[in-house]
Amino acid sequence: MNRPILLAVDDDINVLEAVVQDLRRQYGSTYRVVRAASGQAALDTLQQLKAREEAVALLLSDQRMPGMSGVEFLEKARSFYPHAKRVLLTAYADTEAAIQAINTARIHYYLTKPWDPPEEKLYPVLDDLLQDWNAGYQPKFDGIRVIGHRWSLKDHQLRSFLSRNHVPYRWLDAAASDDAQQLLKERSLDPEALPVVLFADGSALVDPEQEVLAARVGLRTQPAQDFYDMVVVGAGPAGLAAAVYGASEGLKTLVIEPDAPGGQAGSSSKIENYLGFPAGITGADLGRRAHMQCVRFGAEFLTQRAMSVRADGQYRFVSLADGREVSSHVVLLATGVQYRKLEIPGCLDLTGRGxxxxxxxxxxxxxxxxxxxxxxxxxxxxxxxxxxxxxxxxxxxxxxxxxxxxxxxxxxxxxxxxxxxxxxxxxxxxxxxxxxxxxxxxxxxxxxxxxxxxxxxxxxxxxxAPGTEWLPDSILRDDKGFVYSGMDLSTADPKTSAKFKVQWKQERPPFLLESSVPGVFVAGDVRHGSIKRAASAVGEGSIAVQFAHQYLASF
CATH class of the missing domain: 3.50.50.60 (FAD/NAD(P)-binding domain)
Structure with a gap:
């Protein structure tokens, strides 16, 4: 397969040459850099590339060009490559037009000239956009295939797990695809035992458990060590923010998540009011970016389900679904919430089947x-x-x-x-x-x-609903299951307040996001009184780390 293409467009030959050189220096080993000296020439090039079924990852166009402006070109280019990332190169006087183009031409970013040094003003922006494009890019496929039935709960859960963990796969409907039947026959698999996951090496998993599938596709299912400074339970916005701040500040951080980074927000098709993303961002992309950021700082992720939490002296233990335990000084509960079930006749039997x-x-x-x-x-x-x-x-x-x-x-x-x-x-x-x-x-x-x-x-x-039934009675919750923390522990209903006064043995009051068990913090939607917004969950996750530092300093 040919490398994906970056197309630069500018009528000023000197500027175009500078753009091309900067692009080749940074991206030449992964992408092909193509140039065009006008909007119409660029459209002709895109038409030819489309006919050859070549991939275009990025369009970088100057705004002021005779005959066709950059905004006009980028808007017309969408008909050829709707998923290519679109960047407008403007002079300072054209920034208003660039901002308007976010809505009209659906551009993803605009850059003002000059962009020197590119290491600071050009490459970070393009790196981000190209990572996004690659996340949705599907080259000629030779990887995991899933064969199942559309109206199967197990098939739906399996595909959702792979998708939310950004594991590339191709799904084949057993009832409608001749290729699916042929693959099952070639590998001597029972067409009644579905879903089945086929791997490029010829192996297969039939109706696999989630932990087994996670291990097979390269997700970590066992902790690398027995002790951590901080264990975060849940990888929604609050848990991911805590992992970023904890790991970046030197805490050995483990994140336990049974499904995929992003939490409930990860299933959002588009979030348009999150700060810093004027064109909006999907929940899956937000989770993917945050996960990459966590890993970059050294946080470890574990695809497992937490089953219980207990305290023993200065240590906090989290039991996992496979029977193991991990210990830490601090535990952060950031499990978020799950959608409530629709309690009507017929709904339970048809879940996952429509x-x-x-x-x-x-x-x-x-x-x-x-x-x-x-x-x-x-x-x-x-x-x-x-x-x-x-x-x-x-x-x-x-x-x-x-x-x-x-x-x-x-x-x-x-x-x-x-x-x-x-x-x-x-x-x-x-x-x-x-x-x-x-x-x-x-x-x-x-x-x-x-x-x-x-x-x-x-x-x-x-x-x-918070889904906190797995927590011990010592972690106090309201009547809906949301976890009390900070001052809410002493101002909650009389029964809960009385339990807290008996249970809390510390001379100090609990920290703002600390639960009724010292060293066990809570952040995000699972916390009693939280604001159910992704941005507020991120804020709470980052703040919780500061309280964790104060708690650790008290030893």
Whole structure:
């Protein structure tokens, strides 16, 4: 396969040569650098590259060019390579046009001239963009294949696990793909025993347990050592932030996560109000970037499930699903929340077979030209609706309240109103899910009474629960399971406050994010009273590390 292409466009030959030289010096070993002296010439080049089925990773265009401006070129280039990263090169006087182009041409970044030194002003920006592009780039495939049934819960869970851990794979539907049947026959595999994971070396895993699959695809499932300064349970935004700050400040840090970095936020199809990302960012990309940052500073990740936490003197122990224990001085609980289940007839049996919780992005392509139903009216539901609208013929949002205004950000409401194939039905709720092998219809109650709607996919966003049943009674929680911390321990309900006064043996009061067990901290959505936003979770995760330092200094 040819190397992916970086295309530089500028009518000033001297500037174009400088851009090309800088690009080749940094990226020449991985990418091919191609040049064009005008917007029209660049479009002709893209047309030829498209005909040859070559990959284009980046378009870097000057704004002021005769005949066709940079913004016009980048907007037209989207029809050839919609996934290429688009960067506008501007003079200081053109920055307003560049900012407008973020919305019109969907550019990903703009740079002002001059960009010297490139090590500071050019390469960091392009590195970031190219990492994003590579995360979604699928070259000629010769890797993992998954064969399963679309309407299988196990198949859905397996694909979701691989996708959220950024493990490249190709999925084949056993019921619709001749290639799938041929591969099963060639490898003498039972077509009834699915899902199956096929590897390039000829080996296969049939309906594997998650820990077994994790180890096989290269994820760490055993800790490298028995003791750490800090163990973080959960790799959502709060846990990842804590890992970045802990590891960067010299703490031996272990992150325990059973699924994938990113947590619930990792399933968000697009987050547009997160600081520093004017064009928005997917939850998966946010999790991937943060994971890379953690690893860079030396944090260790473990694909395991935490089963319990206990204290013994100065040490805190976390038991794992495989029976092992890891010890540390500090434990941070950052397990986040899980979507609440829809308690209606038929829903449980059809989970993973047409009924999904969260955005379930691995199912998006399968919804092409279908009608998708979404239950919920908060931001996560709005983000999912906009994402599925790119694939589905129609997206219907079933909202229990009278409108979206009370629960959804204004920018999402505006985007939904501008998207013609999204329909919002207020004062409406699902009362039954119908189907045999998979979801076939929904019984809905609305302002005009009950009706039955044909449906193949239902995505549920109806609030979240903390899932903290695995924690010991010594870690005090509210009646919904959220963990008390700091001053909330002494100002909670009388029963909980009384337990805390008996249990807390320290002369000092608990730190702001410290639970009822000294040295066990809590951050993010799982904390009682937290603000359910990715940015606030990141803030709490970073702050918790400072309290951890103070706790360690008290030894």
């Amino acid at each position: 009924v999904y919780y969260g955005a379930a992005l691995v199912e998006a392509a399968a919804c092409k030209d279908e009608e998708v139903f979404i239950v919920g009216g908060a931001n996560s539901a709005g983000q999912a609706a906009l994402h599925f609208a790119k694939f589905a013929q129609k997206v219907t949002m079933l909202v229990r309240g009278s409108s979206l205004e009370a629960s959804m950000s204004k920018y999402l409401i505006d985007e939904i109103e501008k998207t013609p194939n999204i329909v919002v039905e207020p004062n409406t709720q699902v009362i039954e899910a119908l189907g045999n092998e998979h979801l076939e219809a929904l019984k809905v109650r609305g302002p005009e009474g009950e009706s039955c709607r044909p449906a193949g996919s239902l995505f549920v966003f109806i609030g979240a």
